[in-house]
Amino acid sequence: MNLLRTKQPYIFLLPGIMLVLSFNFIPFIDTLVISFKNAKLILPEERFAGFNNYQAILTHSRFWYSLFITLSFTVVSISLEAILGLCLGLMMTQPSPINNLLRIMILVPWTIPTVVTAKMWQWMFDYNLGILNYLLEVIGIHRINWLGKPFLAFFSIAIVDVWKTAPFVAIIVLAGLSAIPQEVYRASVIDGTNSWQRFRFITLPLILPILGVAVLFRTIDALRIFDLVYVLTGGGPGGSTETLSVYAYKLFFYKGDFGQGAVISIITLLLVAGFGYFYTRMSFRSMYNLS
Amino acid sequence: MTKHTLLVSTYIMLAVWIAYAFFRTDKTDEVVFSMGGGTKEIRFVKSLIEEFEARNPAIKVKLNVLPAPTDQQHHYYLTTLGAKTREIDVMRIDTIWIAEFASAGWLESLEGCINPEDRASFIPVTEKTDVFRGHLYAIPWYASIGLLYYRKDLLEKYKLDTPHTWDELVKACLTISSDEHVYGYLWQGKQYEGLVCNFIEFIGSNNGGIIDDTGRIIVNSEQNKIALDFMHDLIWEYRISPQNTHSELMEESSRHLFQQGKGLFLRNWTYVWELCQEDPLMKGKVGVSLLPKFSDGNPASVYGGWHLAINAHSKKKEQAWKLIEFLTSPEAQRELAMNLSWAPTRHALYNDPELIQKLPFLPIVELALKDVQIRPNLPYYQWVSDILQKHINRVLSNQTGSQEALQTIQTKLEGIKYEFAKD
Numbered sequence: 001m002n003l004l005r006t007k008q009p010y011i012f013l014l015p016g017i018m019l020v021l022s023f024n025f026i027p028f029i030d031t032l033v034i035s036f037k038n039a040k041l042i043l044p045e046e047r048f049a050g051f052n053n054y055q056a057i058l059t060h061s062r063f064w065y066s067l068f069i070t071l072s073f074t075v076v077s078i079s080l081e082a083i084l085g086l087c088l089g090l091m092m093t094q095p096s097p098i099n100n101l102l103r104i105m106i107l108v109p110w111t112i113p114t115v116v117t118a119k120m121w122q123w124m125f126d127y128n129l130g131i132l133n134y135l136l137e138v139i140g141i142h143r144i145n146w147l148g149k150p151f152l153a154f155f156s157i158a159i160v161d162v163w164k165t166a167p168f169v170a171i172i173v174l175a176g177l178s179a180i181p182q183e184v185y186r187a188s189v190i191d192g193t194n195s196w197q198r199f200r201f202i203t204l205p206l207i208l209p210i211l212g213v214a215v216l217f218r219t220i221d222a223l224r225i226f227d228l229v230y231v232l233t234g235g236g237p238g239g240s241t242e243t244l245s246v247y248a249y250k251l252f253f254y255k256g257d258f259g260q261g262a263v264i265s266i267i268t269l270l271l272v273a274g275f276g277y278f279y280t281r282m283s284f285r286s287m288y289n290l291s
Numbered sequence: 292m293t294k295h296t297l298l299v300s301t302y303i304m305l306a307v308w309i310a311y312a313f314f315r316t317d318k319t320d321e322v323v324f325s326m327g328g329g330t331k332e333i334r335f336v337k338s339l340i341e342e343f344e345a346r347n348p349a350i351k352v353k354l355n356v357l358p359a360p361t362d363q364q365h366h367y368y369l370t371t372l373g374a375k376t377r378e379i380d381v382m383r384i385d386t387i388w389i390a391e392f393a394s395a396g397w398l399e400s401l402e403g404c405i406n407p408e409d410r411a412s413f414i415p416v417t418e419k420t421d422v423f424r425g426h427l428y429a430i431p432w433y434a435s436i437g438l439l440y441y442r443k444d445l446l447e448k449y450k451l452d453t454p455h456t457w458d459e460l461v462k463a464c465l466t467i468s469s470d471e472h473v474y475g476y477l478w479q480g481k482q483y484e485g486l487v488c489n490f491i492e493f494i495g496s497n498n499g500g501i502i503d504d505t506g507r508i509i510v511n512s513e514q515n516k517i518a519l520d521f522m523h524d525l526i527w528e529y530r531i532s533p534q535n536t537h538s539e540l541m542e543e544s545s546r547h548l549f550q551q552g553k554g555l556f557l558r559n560w561t562y563v564w565e566l567c568q569e570d571p572l573m574k575g576k577v578g579v580s581l582l583p584k585f586s587d588g589n590p591a592s593v594y595g596g597w598h599l600a601i602n603a604h605s606k607k608k609e610q611a612w613k614l615i616e617f618l619t620s621p622e623a624q625r626e627l628a629m630n631l632s633w634a635p636t637r638h639a640l641y642n643d644p645e646l647i648q649k650l651p652f653l654p655i656v657e658l659a660l661k662d663v664q665i666r667p668n669l670p671y672y673q674w675v676s677d678i679l680q681k682h683i684n685r686v687l688s689n690q691t692g693s694q695e696a697l698q699t700i701q702t703k704l705e706g707i708k709y710e711f712a713k714d
Contacts, residue, residue, distance in 0.1 A: 011298060012298070041369060041373050041391075041395050042395050042670040042671060043394075043395070044394075044395065044396045126535075126539060126544075127533060127534060127535030127538075127539055128533060128548060128553065143534075145534050145535045145538060147535070147538040147539060148534065148535055148537065148538035148539075148688060149688065150688070150690065153538070233482075233538070234481065234483055235482060235681075236482030236537075236538060236681075236684050236688075237482060237537055237538050237684055237685070237687075237688035237690070238482065238681055238682070238684040238685030238686075238687075238688050238690045238691070239482065239681040239684070239685070240688075240690070250677060252369075253362075253365070253366040253369055253370075254362070254365070254673045254676075254677060255671075255673045255674055255677065256369050256373070256391070256395075256673070
């Protein structure tokens, strides 16, 4: 009985530990090991390859290009999402019947699975049958091939991402806004502030930490962007919208090159982890400065 | 005490469940047949399997239905066969996967199973696509090739013949399309496998190619440049192919446009015929012929058949072979052709009058199969395809010139060939 009592905490922890081990830790170690192997599926056996995979990936212009696309995509879409999300959140902050309805409706894009979103927009972007080109023709503008030119295709994908995830930022901002005590505003009114000053010196500083959390979540997602690109362009035209994840997918599941695919996965992980670390350090420091 | 009972019983349940999951698979003695496809196809194949089970009461077959998109099936096989699964016995695979899977050691050699006469009764392309390093690894189940579909009614209205050369096709498009508000020629130009098939057909019809019989890479040639320039010009110079050919047109999107009456000519696979016959808008208006050629070339169609193979780690290889034997038998193929319009892979069926009446395009398929183009039969075909897709698409989307693209492809393919020669 005594034995059971001292071991008891571990027995309760065991399922959790097993989950973390089997779904996070072991796969990670496995990926790391594979990244040092020549693990092409078409070869009957795997062989140790040292840093060959890393060298092959890091000296390949395709990798640097996809890294560039991924980072540009992250910067463009996250900036738009943060600004738009903040505006939407501020708009919906006053409780009124219309706003209650808005709060529900605005979340709809975010609840739709990304692949479905991508398929939907694929129809809307369609050159011949899409509603966007139909509307353009109604107002007398020539049709646009939304996914047909490198820059435009990139932009179209970013628009869909913003459409889908700005509501997520908005809801988080909304939660942050409702946590700001009303007393602060009342006091500032007595001090004679106007609404811009109240936004600039009260709302914005108090909302920044939580907006930061939303941006952190979104950045981690954006660095791994896959489904939108895969469905909308497949990385085209001519490989111009290929992100890191799409590149990794092609290595893994088209070519069966698990070694090089694992290298991309490890690099993506480092990128995400590095950003997360940098970001939390920054925000902790700014919190200290505030208080 | 109750807390402990709860905890202990949870662990016992977990242990029982794991034990069940672990031992479960050994108890089944079903042959698992894995294939992807449309609802209609799956339903009919199920009925065929029932017939097989009735004839072989000792064998039970379970159909493992995969998603319809081809690349998702490839993905599925890569992960399951890569993990040396025993839970698949027979599988339906694409012609371009045979060398890849065989090289990985996932396919059972069928050399000992089939007798020479039976083997000779299949279409000759079998010996090129299904044989890898001297061993037969798969049996063709049904053939599919690139064909030219055209609007019979419109050509008749303007008193034009079916085009035999690309020049004639362009002329017909320029005559008809603006008056009738239709696109001239619809084909597949998005960055994906379909683009490679189209490319091989264009260059093949100008005596060009990618790899010659000795394995030499011959992409960077004058014939290929003419053909690639022509692909580009269809969109940007003659403007008879839609502006989104390089970004959106795949098999289904081009078929939709054609079936909605928005296209004069369509390059697509064999399956489109049946769909056009079922469509009240298109019935009787669609004709089919060989793809056009350049003036000194020959018509070229790409082979895109589906094949049956046995998993090398299967424990029921004998039963698996029986199933393949049944499914590829002349009578099963006849049923499949009658009900699903699947073009057979046995010579003899192409002379079956009843089949020809049902599928009037069969003589054209037979003709095209005589000199059909195949995609390079290499274990690293996916690498080759990836490079072709990207750089041809760059030409079609005006990001680079044809000469430069062919030069790049040539260099990259030589690099890959060298790389794999080392492994």
